[in-house]
Amino acid sequence: MPVKKKRKAAASEELNLKKCRITSYCRSQAPARLINAEDLFSSKKCLAWFYEYAGPDEIVGPEAMEKFCEDIGVEPENIIMLVLAWKLEAENMGFFTKEEWLKGMTSLQCDCTEKLQSKFDYLRAQLNDITAFKNIYRYAFDFARDKDQRSLDIDTAKSMLALLLGRTWPLFTVFYQYLEQSKYRVMNKDQWYNVLEFSRTVHADLSNYDEDGAWPVLLDEFVEWQKVRQSL
Structure with a gap:
């Protein structure tokens, strides 16, 4: 009888050890946090953001560019705007076309003001x-x-x-x-x-x-x- 008890205890310990290993593995495979839908880039949202500034010609012109700079908190003469234009491959100073905006903002994964502002350090780093x-x-x-x-x-x-x-x-x-x-x-x-x-x-x-x-x-x-x- 004592022997049987020892076997049961050993079996119980082994089962608990397996459970601990499985639990530990599952925890290690779980993401650090759930991805918020707001964090994902949206082409539709990016396009809507563009139309906040674009005119009927589907171009962000000089006046709208000033408003855009004001919204992102950057002076038009700030070198960040030049780096951004470079990233967008903009052809003309003071203008962003729809194609330039969508291509460039997609590469930056920015579809709103806040996301672009979060990229300022990255844009500045390009200068170094x-x-x-x-x-x-x-x-x-x-x-x-x-x-x-x-x-x-x-x-x-x-x-x-x-x-x-x-x-x-x-x-x-x-x-x-x-x-x-x-x-x-x-x-x-x-x-x-x-x-x-x-x-x-x-x-x-x-x-x-x-x-x-x-x-x-x-x-x-x-x-x-x-x-x-x-x-x-």
């Missing part, structure tokens, strides 16, 4: 990524230029350079002053691209500037102008 920043910088040239012109007018170029390089390039203020007094009235794409390369590779004292390098004349003249100023 060397490759992403280069792509944004190059995108800005075509985004900002008049589409019937191949170059940027110099005032627009200065404004965009201030937005993109004003806080990070030690020589920006000096370069801006140079552009202000220069003969240049436009900046072409090659010049625009090379300004970024110059800002990344040439020292603030210009000591490593290669006069025989393949820099555009605009930058050769800038270096010469600055060296004259330094010698005074």
